[in-house]
Amino acid sequence: MPGRSIKIGRIAGIPVGISPWWLLVVALITWSLGASYFPEVITDLAPAVGYLLGLASALLLFASILAHEFGHAIVARRHGIEIEGIDLWLLGGVSKMRGEAHEPGDELRYAIAGPAVSALISAIFAVIAVLLPASTPEVITALVDYQLFVNVAILAFNMIPAFPLDGGRVLRALLWRRSGDMDRATTTAAAIGRVFGWLMIAAGILEVFAGGPGGLWLSLVGLFIVFAAGAQANTSRVQAALSGITAAQLMSTPVVSIGSALSVADAVEGYFVAYRYTAFPVTDPAGRAMGLLTATAVQRMSAYDRERHTALEAAETDPSLMVSADLDVASLLTRPAFLRVGRAVVIDASRIPIGLLSITDVQRALRASAIAGRRGGDAVGQLSGRG
Numbered sequence: 001m002p003g004r005s006i007k008i009g010r011i012a013g014i015p016v017g018i019s020p021w022w023l024l025v026v027a028l029i030t031w032s033l034g035a036s037y038f039p040e041v042i043t044d045l046a047p048a049v050g051y052l053l054g055l056a057s058a059l060l061l062f063a064s065i066l067a068h069e070f071g072h073a074i075v076a077r078r079h080g081i082e083i084e085g086i087d088l089w090l091l092g093g094v095s096k097m098r099g100e101a102h103e104p105g106d107e108l109r110y111a112i113a114g115p116a117v118s119a120l121i122s123a124i125f126a127v128i129a130v131l132l133p134a135s136t137p138e139v140i141t142a143l144v145d146y147q148l149f150v151n152v153a154i155l156a157f158n159m160i161p162a163f164p165l166d167g168g169r170v171l172r173a174l175l176w177r178r179s180g181d182m183d184r185a186t187t188t189a190a191a192i193g194r195v196f197g198w199l200m201i202a203a204g205i206l207e208v209f210a211g212g213p214g215g216l217w218l219s220l221v222g223l224f225i226v227f228a229a230g231a232q233a234n235t236s237r238v239q240a241a242l243s244g245i246t247a248a249q250l251m252s253t254p255v256v257s258i259g260s261a262l263s264v265a266d267a268v269e270g271y272f273v274a275y276r277y278t279a280f281p282v283t284d285p286a287g288r289a290m291g292l293l294t295a296t297a298v299q300r301m302s303a304y305d306r307e308r309h310t311a312l313e314a315a316e317t318d319p320s321l322m323v324s325a326d327l328d329v330a331s332l333l334t335r336p337a338f339l340r341v342g343r344a345v346v347i348d349a350s351r352i353p354i355g356l357l358s359i360t361d362v363q364r365a366l367r368a369s370a371i372a373g374r375r376g377g378d379a380v381g382q383l384s385g386r387g
């Protein structure tokens with residue numbers, strides 16, 4: 001759901017990004033703290049100092065949320081879940097994971113790690129607040145009090161048992177451990193999440209009518225939970241419907257490959273026009289797959305570029321697009337490259353292409369499974385938007 005983000009660097013090998021929305025949040029926090037909170041709790045405060053304290057508090061909050069997300073990311077990585085990056089957006093932080101936990105114990109540890117970090121930070125600020133001598137300037141105590149407050153708030157909010165919040169993930173892990181059925185646990189946790197989401201939306205609207213503009217934020221968070229829980233339940237249904245189905249079972253054959261040194265212009269004449277397929281594997285002289293040339297990529301090129309570039313230069317070469325025949329199709333749907341390109345090359349042990357697998361093939365399988373009355377039917381629509 002978070003949109004485009006600006007990469008600001010890597011911490012512990014994990015790319016960190018911020019969405020432009022986050023800058024808006026920092027500005028809002030700086031303004032509201034500088035205009036009301038700090039002038040109220042500190043006597044005779046110069047306005048400029050108030051806004052400076054507001055900015056410092058917003059940046060410390062940024063660090064607290066980042067630390068919370070790193071708690072998740074580092075534990076997830078230790079359990080073999082790949083972390084694509086951490087993004088900060090309108091409603092806080094998101095750790096972008098590739099894949100899911102394989103057992104409830106891992107999910108539980110992953111979900112609890114973020115709140116554990118927030119609890120630790122809260123405890124540290126609580127200790128500082130208690131230990132500060134009475135002579136400490138109000139500027140310092142106000143800053144510490146605010147950090148204690150926001151970290152406790154982050155902790156409390158994330159532990160609400162509304163999937164996909166951390167509390168909801170803990171709930172799912174516990175349900176999963178009890179029933180042994182991850183898909184059913186996700187469906188239940190997502191349903192509970194949606195109820196909480198709707199309650200937040202309603203409470204937020206009531207608050208706005210009662211004169212509290214902060215209710216708008218609560219409604220927004222509720223809306224996010226309703227959508228995210230729905231999307232997660234769909235994903236889980238798709239995974240359940242596809243589990244045990246291999247790439248070889250869904251791929252289209254026979255496969256026609258383009259030599260890597262051929263120009264794109266020749267590939268258009270000799271392959272795209274001749275065979276009317278929309279994608280071809282690109283192979284080296286030994287016939288091994290090196291990439292995938294799609295009609296979409298070719299269409300983006302001018303006639304001049306098509307003459308000047310080889311098929312390989314124009315091809316998608318992301319290694320995650322070359323899949324083995326026994327790969328579980330469900331796991332393919334967690335690969336960003338496949339969702340973007342909509343196709344993958346199925347290869348044998350010597351990397352020779354043996355088939356092509358498109359997102360349409362996957363949709364057909366889902367539809368067949370829906371007709372057969374298995375779960376996964378209403379997930380078909382969700383995938384079609386991505387091809």
Ligand SMILES: [Zn+2]
Pocket residue numbers: 068069072114115158166
């Ligand atoms: Zn979290």
